[in-house]
């Protein structure tokens with residue numbers, strides 16, 4: 412039986428000028444692309460799941476458990492943003508080590524895990540570097556290494572490739588695929604690129620004006636021409 416990783420029921424969140432409303436069920440173990448025009452609500456959806464924005468009403472369940480009142484650090488969720496995932500004044504190993512212990516008391520075994528995660532993302536030997544001395548792609552790989560050591564069952568990727576050139580995008584995609592295969596986790600990935608959807612996602616959630624208007628398996632999504640916003644995304 413496929414278990415449910417995420418269930419949002421009657422979730423509503425209002426800002427000054429707009430109300431967003433989310434209902435969806437996401438099965439465990441897949442990679443789901445989250446797409447939609449700028450301002451359609453993709454980041455807000457992530458913020459609600461991760462616990463950065465409390466909804467005004469409705470419930471967010473993760474593996475069946477209601478998340479209301481649970482702070483982000485205590486949710487079974489990791490998030491990688493477009494940028495600014497790292498503490499600039501702390502070295503790479505310490506940044507990755509935060510994924511294991513927020514208190515930063517790492518023993519020899521934990522330090523090995525950090526080194527191992529850095530090798531897996533192609534950054535062996537980078538542990539003592541400071542984030543500002545890294546390229547954008549390297550910084551994103553450090554963020555991915557931290558996700559590797561955290562082992563949270565849900566990973567939210569908010570346009571993790573946005574600042575990367577095409578060669579690095581391909582590299583990040585394959586790292587994400589590796590992470591997914593090894594962890595068997597559930598990944599939601601915001602993207603503006605149909606190529607990312609095609610390369611990585613099994614299904615697609617599409618938002619328009621603060622609502623989820625489609626949730627399709629990827630092949631079906633690419634055939635859709637009935638909704639203008641999706642046609643625009645597909646180009």
Ligand SMILES: Nc1ncnc2c1ncn2[C@@H]1O[C@H](COP(=O)(O)OP(=O)(O)OP(=O)(O)O)[C@@H](O)[C@H]1O
Nearest residue numbers: 426427428429447448449450451452453454455456
């Ligand atoms: N903290 C906030 N205060 C006021 N309005 C907000 C806030 N967060 C989001 N909004 C509004 O909610 C709507 C959805 O924003 P959101 O950032 O979720 O969209 P998005 O799809 O992620 O956009 P983009 O692709 O440009 O990042 C927008 O109209 C935005 O202005």
